[in-house]
Each structure stands twice: as structure tokens, then as C-alpha cells.
Amino acid sequence: MINPIPSATYRIQFREGVTFERIEKQLRYIKELGISHLYLSPIFRAPAGSTHGYDVLGPTVVDPSLGGIEGFERLAQSAHTTGLGLILDIVPNHTAFVLENQWLADVLRHGQASEYAPYFDIDWSRGPLVLPFLPEPIGQMISLGQLQARSGYLEFGETRVPLSATGPQAAQSSQDLEDLLRAQHWRLRHWETERDGITHRRFFNVTSLIGMRVEDPDVFAATHKLILKLVRQGLVDGLRVDHIDGLSDPKGYLERLSPALPDTPIWVEKILVGQETLDPAWKTVGTTGYEAARLIARLLTDRDGIARIDTHWRNYTGLGENFREALTTAKRDILQFDLSAELHQLVNLADAALADDGSVEAGPEALREAICELLICMPRYRTYVDAKGASGEDKSLIDAIVDQAASRLRSSRVVRRLGEHIKQPVTDSDMRFAIRLQQVSGALLAKAQEDTAGFRWSRYLAANEVGAEPDEPTVSDAEANAFLASRRASEMTLTSTHDTKRSEDSRMRLVAISHHADAFDRLVRDADRLAPAELSPRWRWYIVQSVLALWGEDPHTLADRLHQHNQKALREAKLESFWTKPDEQIESAADRFTDALLSEWRDRTPGELSAIIETANALSLAQVALKCLLPGFPDIYRGGEGAFFALTDPDNRLAVDWDVLAKLAAGAEGFARHKAALTRLLLALRRDEADFFDKALSHVQQDHGLTLRRALNGRALQLTFGKETEGHALWRSGAGRSALAIAWA
Template identity: 50%
Template sequence: MTPRLTATYRMQLRGGVDFARAEAFLPWIADCGISHLYLSPIFTATEGSTHGYDITDPNEVDPALGGMPGFDRLARAARDHGLGIIVDVVPNHTSFTMENPWLRDVLRHGPDSRYARYFDIDWDAGPLVLPVLPRTFEEMLEAGEMTVEGDEFVVGEQRFPLRARPDPVPGDADGLRALHEDQFWRLAHWRLERDGVTHRRFFTVTGLIGMRVEDQAVFEGMHRLLFELIDQGLVQGVRLDHVDGLADPTAYLRRLRARLPDTPIWVEKILTGDEPLPDWPVEGTTGYEAGRQIAMVLTDAVGLYRVVAEWKAATGYEGTFDEALEQAKGEVIRQELAAELHQLIGLAEAAATARGADRGAETLREAVLALLSAFPRYRTYFAPGVRPEGDVALMRQVADRAAEPLRFRDTVDLLTDMIVDGETGQDRAFAVRFQQVTGALLAKAHEDTAGFRWNGYLAANEVGADPGHAVATPEDVTRWARDRAPHALTLTSSHDTKRSEDARMRMVAISHAPDAFGELWTAAEQADDVSANRRWYLLQCALSIWDADDPDLIERLRDHTVKAMREAKLSTNWIAPDEAAEAAAMDWVTRLVEGWREDEPDALRRLVDLGARLSLAQVALKMTMPGVPDIYQGCIGAHFALTDPDNRRPVPIERLPDLPDAAGFEGAKARLSRRLLHLRRARPDFFDGADFALREGDGTLLEIARQKDGQRLYVVIDLGADDLEGTVDIRSAPE
């Protein structure tokens, strides 16, 4: 029997957590009042994968996790505990490695491979480029670092399938060069990935190759095992990763729904601003927008204004986040996504030529860049015969904005017409790729660049959030929630959030106590070799995960410092790191934490205590608002983490059953979480359909009210309560 959906528990597999380890969590998960275990990808991934999204075989349960026997035992044990299982599925890409059997077949047989249609490869651009060499092909060839063994071309520890076994085997450089040129692929220096790849990748990750699931055969091939697991009753729900990367997400989701008419489906879709979810046959999104609403309504508007003003005064930073984002977009599309830009320009030229439009390469380049820069969301959803009204209006607005800095707007209008009304094959090819690239550009420019530069208030620098609009009123959230699907997920932490929920609430505390943060800033060491903007960033990070007893705290902060600086791409980056600049920043945050350990500042304690109260308020909102709460691993209790890989550390199961008896914030959060989860499990109909209202309290922060059929839930949030647990007062609940 499929359990009623009331709450999910997200578990990250790998890193020491396999199916057997997951099974040990089941009694505790069920006891918490959770209905479904929600697993990161279970299918075979690259050897040693730390996350599982680099799938090499979607039709095999990963032996590293316990294989099919291990998953079968886990699923049956979950059923015995009254739990369903949700699996994370990756339809957009697989791993671009020789561990991928389908890809190996393509390398051996080229376009004639039975799997050639599976991969999004531009065969018109020539052989498939493999940018994996540490030096140029010629340099390695002349150094004698290449050879042939059997039917494989060997470079160091890497082996590449040959289209035919050579006879005799060439033993000289000329023979190896000729053999290499006779293949369906070309080995190249890794730097060619910037602008020379011929496959669609995941964002800027060249090691992941796009899949053409719009093709019926590919759709069936990618999902065969998933369908078997659902048909056998071992899986009760599906979470879809990065649907915006697909050629036609709408058609894909409709096809999937037709095959799985009774299975809940959620999409990882990042909605920005007031963007609505497209008309898709799904339960809803995975919930980034819900976490954003919670953080915004818990942010103090007056305090936020002060914090950002003081940041600008301290750092000399000028301008808005939108301006920082626009600059980042220009850099990312020309540098990290240069391959995608060149392909788009080529597709635009082919489409313009087919229309008989006379446009030069530079004119097309300017127009493509302008449209990409002006586009404010992840993507639109145009397809043959499909013209969503909202997307049409959006593209016309984008065209107007894109045309502003150009001398002539006719090329911008031409490309916009291709996207909105295109009918030819060339038009459609340009439109599909444009819609795929906008998401990659926004993700890399917003989340992974501007979000590490515009550092005034990091609580708002989240996936899908807008640091320039970081506050919402209770009325705003009430209106937003009224349109929410009852089974859309509500997340406050995930494997992809930039901070865990409790770390974020310590950052939100800054808006309620800007004086306290100002004291920490003033007391922190000045450093000429670390910019004020970077120190402001690191000070918030240190606050967010501060734990005097954590032996790994300094190492975690030092590791994160390197990642944050390289993502910001100012003084250092991933391609050409400045180790001296990184070391200076790491040493600064080390001295900061060591100083706090010697003498913990009163201001630090105040912000930590306030953050704990805000975290309890967050729990109350998450558990009572429309939608289904998704609990990230360990977040029943306290969970302080920065972005991955820090937030993917395994959670020790041994401490979980004792959380409700713990003292302080950890115990208070666990007790409140369990109480509300049990209430949701006992009254699912009420929570699925009750009216929701959020309002400012009389002398308190917020009041939550839900009503249905004479039953009422009424919760008061008071940050000034006499004791921590009094922060959330459940004054009435449905019986």
C-alpha cells in the first residue's frame, strides 16, 4: 500500500552511506512522522562519485551502493516501516567518460552507433572532441606518451576505443597520428573545453554530456530500469534533476506522466521573482521558492537596509545586484560558456541564411549576446505548436531591453521571431539551444559568480533568490501560498543550497541585530592582502557555522574560502588559481576563528541565539504552510553547513534518536519538528486543503493561521519570548 504523502526525508547516498546504511535510518525516520524516504541518485555513476549525478548506466543500480539486491532490501524494509521511496532521476545528462558503455560504443562506431542518437553531439562540427589531455596532442605524441593496446588508444591511464583494430599496430608517431585522425573522436588539451567542445554539456561541466530524451527511443532507454522499479512497487515517487536542460521539458513531462499516471513527480525547477510554474503534469517543484519566501519574511527590512549600507561603506562597493549580475553574465558567456556562444552564433547564422536575411557574423554575435544578457529567467518553453502566452510577452520585453544598446534592433527582432514563431528546422535548432543556454548562463552568472561578489547579506544569495529584493511581507507570502499546489515540496536545505537552513538563519539574524554584526566587523582584523568584501563574506560564513567544539571548523572554512574565491572569479579562479591570494584569505579566517575560541564575543553569542530562534520560526513556517516539507539529512536537529561539499557530509545515525532529549537549540528544534510532523501525518486532509494566512502579530513577529471545516491551526512566533522553546507557541491545532 502506498503511504499518504505528508513529509519527505532527503538522504545523500555515497560518502560511506549505501543502501544497508540507509536501512538503519528507517525506524527513526518513520518515528519522526515522515512518510517518504527521498534518495539521491541510485543508478551506476562514475567510480568514486561523491554525489551520483554523473551517471554512467541509468539501467543499473550502482553496485557501489549495494546493487539491485541492496536496493530491493531497502525498499521492502521501507514498506515494512510504512515509508515510500522517492528516487532522484537525471534525464538531462550522463557521464562523459569511458566508463559510460553507451559513449564507448559511440566512440567506436561514430554516428552509426546504435547509441549515437542518445547523445547531444554536433557531428556536423567534425569528430567528437575529447578535451582530456594535460598537454597538446602533438606534445604528448612526440614525448612517446601514446600507444595502442589491442583495440584501444592509450594515453597514460586513459583508454579510448578504436573504430577498427589496426593491423599492423603503428609504432611510430606518424602512424599513431594517422590512426588518431581516422577515429570518430579527437583528443585535445583540456583547455579546449572552453570553446571547442562538440557535445552539449551540463552548464560548464564538460564531464557531463547531454542526452536527447526528446527522442522516443532515448526516452525509453534512459528510463527502462526506473519504470521497472515503479512497476514492481519498489519506488513511489520521482524527483527530476535539471529539466530545464532538456530540448522540450513540457513534452518530456507529458510523456513521463502518460507512462506514470499515478506516480508523484517533482521537478527541480528554479522559479525567479513572480515566475509561475509552467502548466506541467507534476506535483510541483522541489521547493527553492518556498525556502526563499521563508527567508524573506523572516528578514527585518530596516536592519537589512542598514547592513547593506554598512557593507557598501566598508567595502566601497557600488551598484545593485542586478548590475553585478549583468557584468557576471557578460564574463561567463564569453569565457566559461564560449563554446555555447559560438554554437548559438553558428545556428543563428544558418537560420538567418535560410530566411534570406543578410546578417554579418558580428551583427549576429551582438544580437545573441544582447538577448542572453537581457534574459532574466532560466528559460522559456517554446516548442513546435507551443507558444505560452507569458513566454511570448517575456521574449518581447527581453527584445526591447536587448535592443537598447545596439544601433539597429532588426537582428534582435529577427532572432526573437525565430524563438517565438520559428517554423523551419533552422529556426527550431536555434530556439532549442537558446532556451537551453539561458539556464546555464543564469545559473553560472547568478549562483556561481555574482552571488559570491555581492556579499552584503548572504542570506539572500540563494538558489533562485534575488539579493536585491530580500524582504517579503506576511501579506506577500499569504498571496504566494494561496496559489501553491498542496504537494509541492518545501525545502529549506538541500544538497544544492548555498547554506543549510540553520546557517542561513544565523545570517538572517544579522538583519535583526545589525549592531551586533557591526561589532564583529569592527573587532575583526584588518588585512591589506584580503579585500574588505572578501572579509565581510567570510565573517558571515564563520558566524553561520560557528561551533567552538567542532574540530573541523577551521578546515571547513578554509576549504570553503577557496571555493568561494574561485567562484567569484576576481582575484583567483578554477582555471588559473592565485594560491597566494587564497592562502591570505584562508589565514585570515583561521585567525578570526582562533580569536573567537580564545574569547567568544558577546555579539557572536547574541547572533547565535537569535539565529536559533529564527530557525525555530523557520521550522514552524515550513511545517505549517501549504506544501509538503522536505527534510534534508540531519535537519530534524541542528544542521550548520555551507555549500557543497560541506553540506553533503554524512550524518551520524547514532545521535539522531537522542535529538528530542537534547538540551538547547538542537533539542528544541527536534521536538518542534517532530510535533508538527506527527500532526501533519495525523491530519493530512487538513494540511492538504486548509486556508492559510500569515500576518504580523501584536507585539510578536508573526502569526500563522490555517482553517478548514471548523478545524483551526494557530501558531504564534515571538523572537522575544522568555525562553527558546517559547519562540513558537502552537495555541491551537486540528484534533
């Protein structure tokens, strides 16, 4: 029988050649590693060429490219026979906003009369559904004869948009074509108009993903029919809900999903910020564990070293702003550009909410200013106001946000009235405004912090991570122990995912610079002579960290991987280069600096580099130990049981060499083998001592090193890192500041 709560999970990332059949062949290896459950990325049909599967076309068909329903059934049955459970990642928030989406195609043909129109979060009050698909403005395409209406479709290039079922199906002239287009349930626009012209709810700023209205019981039923069937048939043993903060009512969603699948554990992808905790009323067994990854990195970061890193970084780059200032600037940039369409919509929704409020008169500019400040001052992803109003905690948070926002405005009247309407929605207009504000605040924080300020503020990239705070790289004993005391055995503990900005071992390379702050500063300053003049010190400091994070990887692909990351970092930072307007000069300069640094280090490996890597290897082993021994259960991202050095996607989604992984247990000495051996040892201990790990109390202490102690009924497990210990140990490696020992009695 499969235990509903895992002792350890193994994350499988489908697509890019990874199919059900391919994973079925690895089940024995995964089981022998010490894993209890496979943790699967989305399996439902996605657009052709999808590299990750989160852009589902609709969760009603298992993707034929993965093996279809028959292949999934075989995988599930084989996994259960092997003794492995299955956790399935589901995506209730959105589907792909593409013409392959048959539900969407029906809406394009029939408009609001389509049975699928209520499925999508579309603002029909603003007119026909906007499709920002055109490569050029529509007038230009019409005049050049690049649009053709025939056989029930409007065609341009290889794109075919369904025409209205009740109107003409062809056009004989440009005027006929313009009349035909005006009669559609949709409006084609140039892709650049997505900033302020869309009429559907997006995933963050990704226009090609459209929000689903799963708060509607009929939509929930339609989008979860197959999911529920797979669980009830015994093929799936647990669910992971992607991006739950994008939903209109996360708590209400779980209250519908959980009773439909009694006794089935449900995890949620929820980013907890600062001291935020998961609402105990939510019907979930826990989060997917980004907050645990943050704790581990903070415990392993050298406090004194971070202070020196900060001094070196500021002296070298000349940057004086703190991270909160950088984040506020990034939020304003994102609202002005990436999320300007959402801001326009919020202004309209706020205007409707205040329409009958006689205590305030608000024009569009006053509303825009107030909404911007409310969003910028939100320190978390969102609040959770529903039809009952705000909880006590959320009321206090909203009051604090309103006070801070009011202090930045010439007049506080509008923002204070909006705050009251948010805390206690009375009308439908109030509710619509509150819901959308909460959905946008999460998108804003994610885009501004993870994908903008996290690339701009380059001090210590180990802390620029999903769910982490760049200006809080260390943790006190009191905060760490409070976190451990609140943690359930059913909580997941991760160190790498398909979304982390750096993989676990690359992150430890960066944590290691806090232990060698002066040595890293010398590395950067020595590399300075290799940098093109047009590359700012900010990016030089960043790139040296990136090269360090991947150093030692396959030299045939290393430069290309770093070039791809340079491009992403520069464009996500949105300072000199942009996805919509790349600056080839600055991107080329970054690549030339990267290549020169790689060549320099290959010809003469600096002693500082060797010292940092030696410490990083020890830190990686300590990270494995903490992940496996902390309260909760560990999740191994595919291939992460061995050496795993990667930067942000797509680098962290490269193919896994299963043959290399299988040979680690019997291979030559080295970091990868030690990591795999420690992983196997601790996963076996967790499996054999499940009761201890479920119930044992935990305590950490940072005193000339790190100690984690867990105890239950006279039995104790102790991990020490960074200081020598005596006596028998279950595992011992390293010496001095890199010493790691695990004792079990």
C-alpha cells in the same frame, strides 16, 4: 497502503559510505520521526569515486557500490513494511562524459554508426566528437612519445580511448600515429580547449557531463526502462526529475513520462524566478520547493535591519553597484569564458536560422552581440518554445527581452529578427536555435547568479541562495499571501538540500544579522585589524559571515571546512582566483584571516556574537515551524532534524552521525534537542491532521512580528514569532523578539 502524496519526506544522500544497507538500519528511526516517504538521491551506476551520483553512467544498472538491485529491493521492501514510501531522484538530462560510460565508448569506436550515437546530444556537423582529455597539447604528447596505440585503444597515462573498429589498431611511427588519429570518430584535445572546442551539450559548464536526447522516443525508452520497471513493480512510489530545464522540451518530457506511470506523483527540480509560476499544463504535482525556502527566509528577515546592513556594507566595502549590475557583469564574464563554447554554437545555429531571411544580413559578430544581449536580458532560467511556437506568456516575455536587448545594441535589426524566429519557429534550423538558446539561458543564469555574482555580491549571504534573489531579501504580505494561495498540498517545502549554498541553520545565523545589523557591523570592524592587507573589504565581510555560519562546529575540523569554502568562494567569484588559475596569495590571506578570527572569538567571545546566535536559534525554530505548517509538505534533508550547520558542497554532504540524531529525543537541553522535538511534534500533527493540512486556507501578516494562520471548518492553527502571545500553546519558546508560539484548536 502508502499515500501517494507525502506528509513529510526525508532526503537520503547516497555514496560517501551511505549504502542501501546503512539506510535500511535507520528506517525505524526515520518512521518514528514522523516521516512518510524516503526521498532518495540517484541510485544508478556512477563513475568510481562519484560523491553524489548525479554523474550517472546510464540509468540501466543500480549501482553495485550501493548494494545493487538486490540491496535496493531489500531497502524498498523494508521501507514499505515500515510504512515508508520511496521517491526516487532521476537524471534524464545527462550522463557522465567519461570512458567508463559504455554507451559513449561504443560511440567512440563506431561513430555515428553506433546504435547509441542518437542517445547523445552531439553536434556531428562540426566533425568528430571532441574529447578534451589531454593533460598537454596533442602535438607535444606525440613528440614526447606519450601516446601509444595498441590492442584497440589509444593509451596515455592510465587513460585508454577506444579506437575505430574499422581502422588500424596500432602505429609504428609518429606519422602513423597522426594518420591513425585522423581516422578516428573523435579528436583528442588539451583540456583547456573545452572553452571553445567541445562538440557535445554539457550540463552547465561541466564538460564531464554529456546531454542526453530523451526527446527521442527510442532514447527515452532506453534510458527509462529500469526506472519504469522499479515503479511498476511497486518498489518506487514517486519520482523527482533533476534539472528539467536542461531538456529540449520539459513539458513534452513530462507528457511522455506521466502517462507511462499513471497515478505516480512526479516532482520537478525547477527554479522559479521572481513572480514566475509553474505552467499548470505540466504533468507534475509540483516543484521540489526552492521557492518555499526563499519565502521562509524572506518572512524571517528584518526589513529595517536589511536597510542598515546595506548601509554598513557599502560604507565598509566601498562597493556601489546594485545586484542587477553585478549579475549583468557576471553573465558577460560567463559567456566570455565558461560558456564560450555554447556561444560559438549559438552563433552558428542563428546563422542557419536566418539563412533564408531576406530582411536581414547578419555576420558572425552581429549575431554574437545579439545572442549575448538576448541571454543577458533573460530574467528567468528559460522560455518553453516548442514546435507549436511560444505561449502567450512567453511571447510577451520574449518581446520584452528583445526590446531591452535592442536598446543596448547599435543596430536592433538582427536581434529583432532572431526574436521573431524564436517565437514562431518555422524551419528545423529555427527550432534547433530556439531549443539550444533556451537550454543555454538556464545554464547562464545558474552559473552567473548562484555561482558567480552570489559570491561577489556579499552584502547579505542569507539571500544569496538557490532560487532566491539577493536584492529581494524581504517580502510584502500581499506577495506572500498570493504565493500561499496558489500552493498545492502536493508541493514540497525544503530548507536544505545537497545544492543549497548554506544549510538551514547556517542560513538562519545569517538572517539573524538583519535583526542585529549594528552589532554585525561592529563584529566586522573589530575583526578588520586581523585581516591581511591584500584581502579586500568585500572578502572580509564575506568571511565574517561564513565563520558566523559555522561557529560552534567541531573545532578540530572547523578551520579546514572554512578554508575549503574560502577556496571555493574565491574561485567561483572569478575575480582574483580561478579554478584553472588559482591565486595562492589571496587564498592564503583569506585562510589566515579566518584562522585569526576563529582564535579571537575562542579567546574572547564577543557579546555581539552571542546575541546574534541566540536570535539565530530562535529563527531556526521558527523556520522549522513554517516549513511544517505552510501549504505543501516538508522535506527534511538528512540530519536536518537536528542542528545542521554547513556551507556549500561538499560541506553540506558530510557524513551524518545517526547515533547522535537518535539520542536527541532524550539528550540534554540545547538548540539541537529543541529543534528535533519541535520537528517531531509538528510532523506528528501533520500525520494526524492530514485533511486539515491538505485543505486549510493560509494567511500571513507581518506586523511587529510574524503571524501565520491556517483555518478550516472552524478549526484554526496559528503561529506567531517575534511577539508575545497569551493563552495555551502547542509549543512556546523564547521571549520578546525571539518568542515563538504555536496554538492549535
